[in-house]
Amino acid sequence: MKWSKTGVKTLKEVPADTALPSHALLVRGGFIKKLTSGIFTYGPFMVRAIHKFENIVREELNKKNCVEILMPMVQPTELWRQSERLHIYGDLLQKMKNRTGQEFCLGPTHEEVISNYIKNNINSYRDLPFCLYQIQNKFRDEIRPRFGLMRAREFIMKDAYSFDLNEEQAKESYKKMESVYQAIFSRLDIPFRAVKADSGEIGGDLSEEFHILAEHGEDELLFTDSFAANKEICPDVKPGDKGPDNQVLRSCRGIEVGHIFYLGDKYSKKMKLHYLDQQGNKQTVKMGCYGIGITRTIQAVVEHSHDKNGIIWPKAIAPFLVHICLLDPEDQKTRDLANHLYQSLCKKGIDTFLDDRDEKPGVKFKDADLLGFPLRINLGTRDRIKNLVELVTRPTGKREKVPIASALEKILSFFYTKPV
Amino acid sequence: MKWSKTGVKTLKEVPADTALPSHALLVRGGFIKKLTSGIFTYGPFMVRAIHKFENIVREELNKKNCVEILMPMVQPTELWRQSERLHIYGDLLQKMKNRTGQEFCLGPTHEEVISNYIKNNINSYRDLPFCLYQIQNKFRDEIRPRFGLMRAREFIMKDAYSFDLNEEQAKESYKKMESVYQAIFSRLDIPFRAVKADSGEIGGDLSEEFHILAEHGEDELLFTDSFAANKEICPDVKPGDKGPDNQVLRSCRGIEVGHIFYLGDKYSKKMKLHYLDQQGNKQTVKMGCYGIGITRTIQAVVEHSHDKNGIIWPKAIAPFLVHICLLDPEDQKTRDLANHLYQSLCKKGIDTFLDDRDEKPGVKFKDADLLGFPLRINLGTRDRIKNLVELVTRPTGKREKVPIASALEKILSFFYTKPV
Incomplete structure (x- = not known):
């Protein structure tokens, strides 16, 4: 690529509304340009970093027989009523009506749609297990979009969904995805950490976050050599206290870039995802879901890896x-x-x-x-x-x-x- | 990929709401699955065909120094007021309000957004020419979505925009893109035809459509050895009449998969895209825009290339x-x-x-x-x-x-x- 063909101009000054160095550098370098609050155009360099990271994610998922699909961004709001999440998401869910008055929303996550997609394809125990994923533009109407791509309204996510026969198999899928995430983030050559986490709006009873370490990260992480957790799940514990392994807890800050959840039958029950087992009995499919913020990860890498003169890209996702x-x-x-x-x-x-x-x-x-x-x-x-x-x-x-x-x-x- | 990991089930019967063979075959083979009217999930095979075609499009555009970016799907409606297209698009433009009451729409095309994106980067004649493109999920709230991906509400498009100093240079860009389109569609190994066309909602005074030939194509095309046009621009002419080259016009049917437009200053004037020429005089940038329906092309290929037993994929985009x-x-x-x-x-x-x-x-x-x-x-x-x-x-x-x-x-x- 030749600069003269890119339409890119860099900025000498730090833009006014950028609180994080990574945000300022991405704007100054023409990587991103704000269209309106929390909504950005990705310039030529950013698109290349996105594609490189997407391909790393694809390669590692495909290695483990996960299969890529692509679901719609526009979803009938009705599905969110069925899963009883309409009110939990509230205004974060961007709603609209089409010309005939039908209600739709922009998908911030796809548990409802994938359950609907896969429903008629699961009849027997022989149809399971499998794991599908997509890489897609998503939307959340954030109250206060900020920090560039860190808390944007429109953003790119990889979301994966596993479908298993029973809890044991589903927890194997969860473990497998944990190792896929380790492989993905290792390839960035930037320090990261997996920590125990709160399940938030997604729910489920087992979840882990992946954080890229950065001085100004949003989250405080507590860790020893064999244990790590987001401080938000243990608010009364502080660095210097003993962890569950009886070692002294240390602290660092991180930016959440991935999150894996064991869901069990939280969605599959409401969305009526059933199969017949070998004895012909009706069983409920066990699910897991697994996200990686693609655009968020890229900014987190920049937040970790820059100096006063600019960005220092790791080779793996350098544009x-x-x-x-x-x-x-x-x-x-x-x-x-x-x-x-x-x-x-x-x-x-x-x-x-x-x-x-x-x-x-x-x-x-x-x-x-x-x-x-x-x-x-x-x-x-x-x-x-x-x-x-x-x-x-x-x-x-x-x-x-x-x-x-x-x-x-x-x-x-x-x-x-x-x-x- | 192994079938057991895909979650795909095929259908023996032709689904009720499929009027075109290609639509029926794509549904039966698990390539697409309807979520709601005009909105589809792309299954594992379809995603692979999409990626292959996207990469063909990328390769041919990159060869000619076109540069890829990615603009937001959610756009402030205000931009459409500025370009005076809000009423022309009418209900096709899917509108919504966010939590603060600000008006947005889902982008069916991006002349407004790209003009806004590029505005501050064009100051001098030295900043031109260049051509940017994106491959993106788009949305049109069609009155009557039908024929599967042929007239879907959510669909994938490649849209490119050229920015030139003057009409002469802009028409060179237009010609260059014409040859890029010839190269792209040639690689599919399916008969296609470029025809003179009406500019429709996009406007501009020079435009050409690219059609994949198919028995049940929506459009009738009239052609001789040296001339071709969509019948809609010459409604009184019929096969057997003489064309402008004095040869007898023949007729065939086609599916529009690409459209190129010379826009001149239609948008750049309203969006205030100016530059200073070598004499320091303010001039208006000349634009062109160029679309390819990615998902539409794939169905058009299937519409052309199938038999009673199923699809016959050309190697170039076979999943x-x-x-x-x-x-x-x-x-x-x-x-x-x-x-x-x-x-x-x-x-x-x-x-x-x-x-x-x-x-x-x-x-x-x-x-x-x-x-x-x-x-x-x-x-x-x-x-x-x-x-x-x-x-x-x-x-x-x-x-x-x-x-x-x-x-x-x-x-x-x-x-x-x-x-x-």
Whole structure:
């Protein structure tokens, strides 16, 4: 991708309504742009980070035989009456009437719809177990949208739903999903922690949250080496007290990015999800549900991983791996070299961004730090004449001049243990 | 993917409310399931076809330096007042109020939002041209939703918007997009036709529709070797008349799947999209917009490509390329062979589906024809003992028994010109 084709402009100043560094950086870098309170357009860089994280989520879920579907965003409100959640959600549920007066709402979660979807497909014990998921735009009419994507009204979620024969099998599914979540968040290369949690509006009697650790995280987490919980489920306990394992509790702050729930028959009973067992007796399906805030996770990563100059993307979800700063766009030979390197990297499958704007080097360097892609290549005429390019590593700021002839190999070795 | 993990059940009977074969087949095969009028859940197979087509669209757009973003589905109604389209769209525009009484609507198209998004990023002639697109869930409150995904209320669209300095440059962008559309639809390997068209609610003074040809298509198209138009723009002309090139007009039916518009300053004027030219004079940006109905295209492909037994997917968007029918799931050795072949094909990057259900061969054969993946492999104990498997080509029904030892190579050669 070339900057001149993106329509992106960065902002020098911290926007007024941004309380968190991650929110400010995402706005300043053109990753997100507010349309109205709690509703954002995702710019070209953000879309790439979203797709990369979505694909990590997909890969890990598919490995465990979870199957992707896609449910509607617009749902008949009637389903929420049936599940008796209409009043629990209250105004968070965005309602509307269509031209014939039928009542609909925008789905903030899909327990009702998936129960309805799957109902006629489960008749016998032979039809179970399975686990379906979707990655989807969701909506909650938050009272006070804030912190950018952290508490947005429109946001992207991965939500999964497991359907099992009995409690034992359902708890296996829950454990399996716990390990999938461990695998997903490990790939981000950012510290995270699974903690015991409150089930909130979703309900059920067993639940765990996944938090990305961040200094200004919304939640306080209490933990020892073998135990961890969100402080909200043990308000009278404090750091320094003993945990259930008799070790001293420590504390850190986190941003909730995932939540897994064992639901049992909480929804399946109300939504009449039954099957016939081997003896021909009617049984109620046992469910679990499992969420990951896709857009929220991306901002949480930025909240954990930035410095005063900008974002520091982990490679796994960096919108681009390489950022080429073409420093003298008016010099034909330098421009040709930049384009050549850009093409070569793209061909090698390295996601590369070329800053081809007609801007001063200082502007380009500042913007490269702000956008925070892992490896920057400075390509100017003075260096070119000496047959050199400069590599700058974003996390460390380390600079190195390398001969043009070996630049490609050097860059590839930055992303692969063995050069390709 | 293994059938037992999908939660999919097929239907033997044609559902009551399906007027088109494609609609009936998609419902019967579990590709789509109605939640309520005009609103569908996409099942596991459908999601894969959607992703494949989306990626074709992305690849061809990215090749031409179009850049992907993602705008919100929920839009302030105020923007539609500004563009003076609120009354033109009328009840098609699904409106709602949030908890504070602010008016919103669900986006059926995004000219307003993208103008708002891009406004502050265009100051100078140096900021142009560029072209942005998104692939997104959209909503129109249709009076009479019908024909499945053909006229659904919730649907997936690719919408692109070009921003240019002047009419000449904008018409180049329009021509470029025309060639992108040719490339996209060519990859489906299904006959299609670009025709002159009416601009409808979108407006602008130059537009072309792309139609997939189908016997029961909604639109009548008139064409010669060098000219083609939707009959709705020339209602008094009929097949047999002379076209503008003086050749005899023929007629066929089509399903509109794409539409490109040159907009000029129709929206940019109202949305105040201006830039300063080289002389420092204020100019109005020239726009174009370009849609492809993603879910509609997929049904149109099915409408064109099916027989009495089911769907016949073109390879480009087939949910799976290979469908393994495990005929004796209770036989351990046959099951092992099926799993081995399944794993081998997956490793080779061939999207493979394994029917591992405990069902009779006849049921599995019927379902395989209904789902319509390009190549079926019948794997039964009788053949296994003779070291054979049977390959069945969906489009032709051609059957061939091949030795197990050479089956993998044979299957791969079906999908690649040269065996891998």
